[in-house]
Amino acid sequence: MPKIVNHEQYRKELLMKSFDLFGEKGYASITMREIAKGLGVSTGTLYHYFPSKEALFLQLIEELTKQDILNFLAEAGEAKTLAERIKTLMNFVAKNEDYFFKQNLLMLDFYQQQERTDVLHNQTLRKVWDDAIQALAIYLEIEDRALADFIYCFLNGLISARMFEGDTISYTEQSELLANMLTAYLKAQKTH
Template sequence: MPKIVDHEQYRQELLMKSFDLFAEKGYASITMREIAKGLGVSTGTLYHYFPSKEALFLQLIEELTKQDILNFLAEAGDAQTLAERIKTLMNFIAKNEDYFFKQNLLMLDFYQQQERTEVLHNQTLRRVWDDAIQALASYLEIEDRAIAEFIYCFVNGLISARMFESDTISYTEQSELLVNMLTAYLENRQKETLSEKIRK
């Protein structure tokens, strides 16, 4: 009796296993032949699931984003305040710092190989960005998308800075600063909204 293969599960397994291969060699340097060899499959099998290296990479980024969100939410628990939720987020990033370093470096390598207009109009990358922002806004219970985008950019900048200055930049210190800034900003906005209502 022939073995029944769950093609979607197999595709996801190939994707997740390819992350370390991409991270080790970089997007630009690695070939589909090398990826297939590293995964222990034929090049034909790899091309059956992914028509090109770019398609494989984009699907990988999409899958990693889904897994990152699920893994974080599984660990996050039930933080009550914005400060607690930001601290929980920073603790998760600190705990998985090496992984996020690899992910950021890999994304930079991919972007370096693309035309700026291709990146800007890439639907997969847009979807990944939107999914990450929506998940962050939902977890932090922030309705203003611009604030969620600011926090996401802040966190990614912090990860990049830690790659070079890990001894001098503290996740704890930075999360406290972020909480203080956001609290002051949100309180100020609340006062402005209240003043506006009173004037009307």
């Protein structure tokens, strides 16, 4: 009797396993042949699921974003205040810091290999960005898209800063500062 394969599940498994391979060599340096070898599949099998390295990478980023959101929400619990929600978010980032370092470095490597206009018009990247910001805005209970963009950029900047500055920048301090700034800003917005 032939083996029954859930192709969608298998595709996701290949995606998730490819993250470490991209992380080890970088987007620019790794080939589809090396990815296939690292995954223990034939190059033909890999091309069956992903027509190119770029397609594989973009699907990986899309899947990682979905998983990041689901993992965070599963851990987040019920925080009542904005300050508590921000602290919970920062704790999640701190707990998964190495993973987020690797993810940011991969995105920068990918970006470096693309034409800027291609990146700006890439629908997958736009969707991933929008999905992450929408999830962040819903969790933090913020309706202002510009404010949600700011917080997401702040988080990515904080992750980048910690890659270079390490523990000299505290997640706890940054969490408190962000919470105080946002609380004051939102309070001022209500009075206008």
